[in-house]
Amino acid sequence: MRWTLLVVVAVLALVASVVLGPAAVPLPELLHSDIVWDLRAPRALLAFLVGGSLGVAGAGLQALVRNPLADPFLLGLSGGAGLGAVLAIALHLSGPWALPIAAFVGALAALGLVYRLGLIGGTGRGGALDPRILLLGGVAIGAFAAAITTAIVALADAAELRNAFLWLWGGLSGASWDSVLLVVLYVPIPLAVLLAASRPLDLLALGEESAGYLGADVEAVKRRVYLAASLLTAVAVAVSGVIGFVGLVVPHLVRITWGHRHRALLPAAFLGGGALLAFADTLARTVVAPRELPVGVVTALIGVPVFALLLRRWTIA
Amino acid sequence: MLRRLLFVVLVLASCRPSGRPAVGPPRRIVSLLPSFTEILFAIGAGDRVVGRTKWCDYPPAALAVPSVGEGLPPNVEAVAARHPDLVVLYNAGPNVTAAEQLERIGIRTVLIDLNRLEDLGPATRTLGRLTGFAARAESLAAFLDSLSHQPPPSSTTSTTLAFVVWDNPPIIIGHGSYLDELATAAGARNVFRDITAPSAQVSLETIAARNPQWIAVLSDSGMPSLPGFAKRREWRAVRAVRDGHFLMVPGSLFGRPGPRSGEAIRQLRALLAR
Amino acid sequence: MLRLAGVSYRYPGASRDALSAVSLSVGPREFHAVLGPNGSGKTTLVRIALGALQPLVGRADVDGRSASSWPRHDLARLVGVVPQREDNLFPQRVRETVLLGRYPHLTLWGRERAEDHAAVDRALASCDAQHLADRWLWTLSGGEYQRVRVARALAQEPKLLVLDEPGMSLDLRHEMGLFELVRGLVEMNGLGVLMITHDLNLAARFADSLLLLEGGRPVAAGAPAEVLTQATVETVFSWPVAMQTVDGLPQMIPLRQPKESHP
Numbered sequence: 001m002r003w004t005l006l007v008v009v010a011v012l013a014l015v016a017s018v019v020l021g022p023a024a025v026p027l028p029e030l031l032h033s034d035i036v037w038d039l040r041a042p043r044a045l046l047a048f049l050v051g052g053s054l055g056v057a058g059a060g061l062q063a064l065v066r067n068p069l070a071d072p073f074l075l076g077l078s079g080g081a082g083l084g085a086v087l088a089i090a091l092h093l094s095g096p097w098a099l100p101i102a103a104f105v106g107a108l109a110a111l112g113l114v115y116r117l118g119l120i121g122g123t124g125r126g127g128a129l130d131p132r133i134l135l136l137g138g139v140a141i142g143a144f145a146a147a148i149t150t151a152i153v154a155l156a157d158a159a160e161l162r163n164a165f166l167w168l169w170g171g172l173s174g175a176s177w178d179s180v181l182l183v184v185l186y187v188p189i190p191l192a193v194l195l196a197a198s199r200p201l202d203l204l205a206l207g208e209e210s211a212g213y214l215g216a217d218v219e220a221v222k223r224r225v226y227l228a229a230s231l232l233t234a235v236a237v238a239v240s241g242v243i244g245f246v247g248l249v250v251p252h253l254v255r256i257t258w259g260h261r262h263r264a265l266l267p268a269a270f271l272g273g274g275a276l277l278a279f280a281d282t283l284a285r286t287v288v289a290p291r292e293l294p295v296g297v298v299t300a301l302i303g304v305p306v307f308a309l310l311l312r313r314w315t316i317a
Numbered sequence: 318m319l320r321r322l323l324f325v326v327l328v329l330a331s332c333r334p335s336g337r338p339a340v341g342p343p344r345r346i347v348s349l350l351p352s353f354t355e356i357l358f359a360i361g362a363g364d365r366v367v368g369r370t371k372w373c374d375y376p377p378a379a380l381a382v383p384s385v386g387e388g389l390p391p392n393v394e395a396v397a398a399r400h401p402d403l404v405v406l407y408n409a410g411p412n413v414t415a416a417e418q419l420e421r422i423g424i425r426t427v428l429i430d431l432n433r434l435e436d437l438g439p440a441t442r443t444l445g446r447l448t449g450f451a452a453r454a455e456s457l458a459a460f461l462d463s464l465s466h467q468p469p470p471s472s473t474t475s476t477t478l479a480f481v482v483w484d485n486p487p488i489i490i491g492h493g494s495y496l497d498e499l500a501t502a503a504g505a506r507n508v509f510r511d512i513t514a515p516s517a518q519v520s521l522e523t524i525a526a527r528n529p530q531w532i533a534v535l536s537d538s539g540m541p542s543l544p545g546f547a548k549r550r551e552w553r554a555v556r557a558v559r560d561g562h563f564l565m566v567p568g569s570l571f572g573r574p575g576p577r578s579g580e581a582i583r584q585l586r587a588l589l590a591r
Numbered sequence: 592m593l594r595l596a597g598v599s600y601r602y603p604g605a606s607r608d609a610l611s612a613v614s615l616s617v618g619p620r621e622f623h624a625v626l627g628p629n630g631s632g633k634t635t636l637v638r639i640a641l642g643a644l645q646p647l648v649g650r651a652d653v654d655g656r657s658a659s660s661w662p663r664h665d666l667a668r669l670v671g672v673v674p675q676r677e678d679n680l681f682p683q684r685v686r687e688t689v690l691l692g693r694y695p696h697l698t699l700w701g702r703e704r705a706e707d708h709a710a711v712d713r714a715l716a717s718c719d720a721q722h723l724a725d726r727w728l729w730t731l732s733g734g735e736y737q738r739v740r741v742a743r744a745l746a747q748e749p750k751l752l753v754l755d756e757p758g759m760s761l762d763l764r765h766e767m768g769l770f771e772l773v774r775g776l777v778e779m780n781g782l783g784v785l786m787i788t789h790d791l792n793l794a795a796r797f798a799d800s801l802l803l804l805e806g807g808r809p810v811a812a813g814a815p816a817e818v819l820t821q822a823t824v825e826t827v828f829s830w831p832v833a834m835q836t837v838d839g840l841p842q843m844i845p846l847r848q849p850k851e852s853h854p
Contacts, residue, residue, distance in 0.1 A: 022523045
């Protein structure tokens with residue numbers, strides 16, 4: 001019953017994304033409109049895929065670091081992506097894909113650094129991954145990258161660099177069938193890895209030692225979940241900038257109805273995150289039309305009150 | 318005894334020489350906006366300019382003047398090192414603070430507004446008055462005033478355009494910007510005239526729906542003939558992008574109001590006539 | 592089933608061995624208790640026995656295979672562990688948490704089957720905790736929660752049960768209940784049990800065999816009557832005791848230290 005409801009909500013969000021928008025497209029013309037097919041449809045799908053990926057990554061990460069406050073963007077990836085993007089602009093790298101690729105590479109570089117920091121006892125199979133260090137390292141590397149980025153923007157001559165910060169605030173303006181195809185080909189593997197880790201993630205809630213005694217290969221699971229969640233976040237940042245709160249709030253919302261079993265939680269987080277971001281993007285495009293709000297602003301404006309409500313619920317329970 | 322001597326020395330040291338000239342117009346001017354530099358040279362006060370920003374590149378004679386770095390906000394020490402008796406600044410938040418700092422060390426400063434075409438006349442007159450070249454300033458000011466008195470573009474016959482400043486997210490120029498005025502003066506209609514802000518983020522579908530005939534992009538001289546986003550698939554939903562109808566306008570000429578605004582309008586008109 | 596032979600271990604950077612030449616063997620229907628003062632290496636012994644740590648000297652085998660070479664998944668079908676500390680992050684019901692014990696029996700993508708739920712019911716029944724099945728964990732008392740954890744370990748349907756100080760922070764009634772439960776599992780279900788405990792008296796009453804450690808070294812091993820002598824206990828625990836016999840088994844009574852006389 002609740003699954004039906006979730007699927008209906010997701011479909012509604014997608015339909016609304018396609019039907020509503022600042023450009024007035026009358027319903028009868030919907031199927032023939034270039035705007036709908038070339039702009040709104042890919043944008044709606046991209047929003048759904050990115051939102052879903054962030055929701056799943058957030059749920060996986062919260063289980064991995066055993067902290068309900070974890071958000072995919074705590075991993076330092078957004079700082080790395082921003083730095084990559086700004087460098088691409090500052091170095092005048094050309095090509096329509098220069099910015100997303102540079103952002104992706106920057107995110108991966110940050111991922112590598114944080115991963116290395118998080119490994120205690122040396123690299124290779126001998127090293128154990130400490131989730132607390134992942135969190136702290138992520139914050140540190142992210143702040144470091146953000147500082148370098150700001151320095152570059154402050155010192156450089158190009159005024160366009162300041163516009164790079166607008167990109168970083170999150171936007172699905174770059175959505176096209178090309179980017180949808182890219183994401184559709186990319187995300188199944190990390191999503192599958194996370195889904196396969198559902199049971200070990202359930203066990204991890206008891207603590208690493210207990211999880212090991214109940215049969216989880218804890219080190220392998222930590223590595224896989226961290227990498228999969230990071231890869232999902234990296235592609236999300238590369239195609240749409242930093243969209244906060246989706247990865248943080250959606251898992252909590254979904255847990256209210258689906259509980260903590262990740263076998264159900266992860267797919268529900270995907271649908272919920274997708275619906276949320278599609279809906280937020282529709283708002284971003286229509287609320288101040290003809291102008292547009294950055295999507296990251298809309299998700300924060302929705303996410304913060306929702307989060308506050310959730311916190312109240314916890315303290316009452 | 319020694320203490321009294323020390324006291325006298327301290328009092329003397331705290332007296333600063335006044336930067337205000339006793340008589341006559343200023344002879345050592347630092348200009349902190351390229352447009353002011355252009356105006357000063359145009360009204361004949363060019364040889365009084367002893368400091369400019371690094372962006373002041375016109376007229377060529379200005380390049381011989383030493384640069385003091387950025388203009389917004391300026392490096393106060395670099396400006397002071399030129400020993401000016403007048404500093405002209407663009408009136409904006411960070412510069413207000415800089416002006417206060419300069420005044421505190423005894424340097425006379427003037428903050429002038431220059432955001433739109435209609436500010437050009439008054440700015441020119443102010444600079445003329447300050448430098449004693451009021452007569453030459455007046456004739457230039459009169460010409461510049463005439464530029465801003467143009468009829469609004471007809472919504473049926475004018476060529477339509479949109480200025481795209483950034484592609485992801487799409488940022489366009491609105492009615493509050495100087496570029497919008499240039500378009501009007503050149504006889505074109507900015508499809509985003511209804512947005513009062515100087516610039517705003519819009520959805521790509523809005524640009525596609527409003528279907529401007531031309532997409533104007535500010536470019537530097539070394540840039541290619543098409544902007545980077547021309548090849549992006551989602552931008553091809555805009556007809557002007559599909560047809561390659563781009564107006565690449567030089568940033569140094571179009572980026573700011575100045576004495577060459579008339580030249581800018583002429584160039585834009587010629588581009589539109591193609 | 593579980594065999595440690597001449598095991599020694601030192602933590603990296605430590606100045607002395609945590610375990611030194613320890614041997615232990617636990618078979619089915621045997622209840623072994625490991626005792627010793629704080630820092631005597633008891634928890635280290637459990638970790639080595641379960642393959643979480645590898646001994647520097649000697650061997651630790653489960654069912655004839657080196658403990659650390661066992662895949663975690665397979666080992667969990669054989670050995671159920673109730674560790675000292677558990678930090679459950681998310682709220683759960685009793686039935687859900689006991690169901691986690693079935694995970695070693697589930698395939699990667701398979702769902703829980705009827706037999707899994709039956710195993711959970713059996714485990715809860717063995718621990719006399721069926722009435723708690725639908726309660727939220729946070730509403731349980733310490734004793735009830737401990738029983739639930741034992742039930743979870745039983746849901747794994749192990750042949751060997753390892754408990755690390757399970758009686759800590761339990762009151763008299765619940766601690767006795769726990770020891771009775773474990774003894775019952777040994778006798779009725781044929782489990783082998785390895786338990787670390789502070790409680791010498793209960794260990795003596797319920798366990799078949801004791802191992803007394805001091806500073807990582809085995810001081811005495813064997814039947815309770817042989818291990819718990821006044822001399823041994825006083826030496827290892829540095830405290831004067833008197834020994835009594837209850838049900839034919841030694842019980843130690845700690846004595847009060849005489850006060851320093853002030854002139």
